[in-house]
Structures are given as structure tokens and as C-alpha cells.
Amino acid sequence: MVVFPWFITNKRKAMSDIPVVLCLAGLDPSGGAGLQADIESLASMGCHATSVITAITVQDTRNVISFQPVEAELVMEQARAILEDIPIDAIKIGMLGSIDNAEVIHSLLQDYPDIPVVLDPILKAGGGSLLAAEELIAALRSLLLPLATLITPNSEEARQLAHEADNLPACAEALQDLGSRYVLITGSHEPTAEVINTLYGDHRLLKRYPCKRLEGEYHGSGCTLSAAITGLLAQGIDIIDACRHAQEYTWASLQHGYRIGNGQWIPDRFSWSDHDEEP
Secondary structure, eight states: OOSSSSGTSSSOOOSGGEEEEEEEEEEOOTSSSSHHHHHOOOOOOOOHEEEEEEEEEEEEESSSEEEEOOOOHHHHHHHHHHHHSSSSSSSEOOOOOHHHHHHHHHHHHHEEEEEEEEEOOOHHHHHBBSOOOOHHHHHIIIGGGGGGGEEBBBHHHHHTTTTOSSSHHHHHHHHTTOSSEEEBBBOTTTTTTTEEEEEEEETTEEEEEEEESSOOOOOTHHHHHHHHHHHHHHHOOOHHHHHHHHHHHHHHHHHHHHHOOSSSSSOTTGGHHHHHOOO
């Protein structure tokens, strides 16, 4: 059975060895997605999360009602303050909010080329609200994909980002051509009996990760998975094992999810602390 947080099995000599992840994402008042999901998932991976707010959202467990991007200059100042003070082991990027934010994040990543970057391309809320217009999608493709170690689109996002491709393997190939080293396409939106997440790299299929499809809809599941992968990469885990462990963790979080509002369920990202079942 996988034990979380990761540092329980990956014992450190001192707590000062804790890996640090820089998260750039939107703020979710419901606590289900965005930065809150990142922080909880990274804590479960034995990491410390530092956070840069890219957008203030108005949302509940049903949908995003509206959002206001944080000014790009302030995004830059937040990130610079952290990067100039704390050694960062990995970077996780979620909701961008604006083209200006994509541009400043591009500039930041260029200054730190040796830090692994996981990009979760947030294009649409779980309830259907559009979070990235075509111009922002184009900026994401041209500015951020070339600097990403791994991108984690769901199948719908993969088709939007690689609109010229006619199937999901071709989408993965196109996204690698744009510069991302690895592509993990998640399969929860596909009409399959199991959910199958598929990792591509070196312009080939590397690994399929099947898991049992759970009933219901979950708020922040994609954030949970991508943040967990980022935390494991920050620990020095290789990409194939990081995706596997993160999927096991995410599935367990969803299995023990809870409903606090009138919409989607919230993953229990600390379910490992009080449940003994094997995911």
C-alpha cells in the first residue's frame, strides 16, 4: 500500500530537507480547487507549498461564476520574492488568468531553466465556465508549453491545445512538438469503463495508468493529480513512478471525497491519514 505523506517512507535527515514547490494558480473560495488543492496535495507529498495568486475567482462547488486576473506586475513580484529567498525544487502552474500573466510566467521560467515545471492547462471550469479564451490558449501554446517538463491536460483540453490533431495520441505528439517534454492526458472525460491516464514522452507512449471509474463529479481532481505529480518530482522521483503514485493518491482522495455544497464533491486529500484501505 502506498503510504502518504511521501516523507513517511522517504525519510529525511532533517526537516530542513523538505522539498519546496512554487505554485502559480487561481484562488478558489470553496477550497476545492486551485491553490488550496495544490497546498493540500503537496503537503500530502511531504512538500512545502509556496503560492502565487494569478486570479481571484468567484466560484462555488458548482461552477466558476466570474474571475479577476491579478495584475501581471504583482504576479511577478510575488514569484520573485519567493524565488530570490527560497530554493525551489519544482514549479506547478494552473490557472493563468490573462495573457499578461502568461508572459510574465514565461519570463520567470526562462530565468530558472533547471527547475522542473508541471503545467496543468486550466481552460474550463468543471461546471463549464470558460477560463481561457482563444488568445490565452495561443499564448499558453507559444510561451509556456516550450518550457514545461510535463503538461497534464484532460482529453478535452488536449484536443483544444492541439486542434490540428485527429486523435489523442496525435494530440500528445503535437504538444511534444510544441516543446513539452512529457504529456499526461487524463481520461476521465472519455466514454471508457475505466479511467485511463496516458503518459507520452520521447514522441512515444510511455505508460498507461488505468483506475476504477468512480461515480459522481469532483471539484479539483485535476489540480490534485498535477500537484501530487509536482511534489513527487520535487522529491526526485522519476516521471513514470511520480505519475503512478500521484494517480493512486488522487484516486484515494476521490474515493473518500465529501459533499459540502450543492455541486461537485471535494476530494479528501488527507484520506491517507485515517483510512487503511489500499487505493
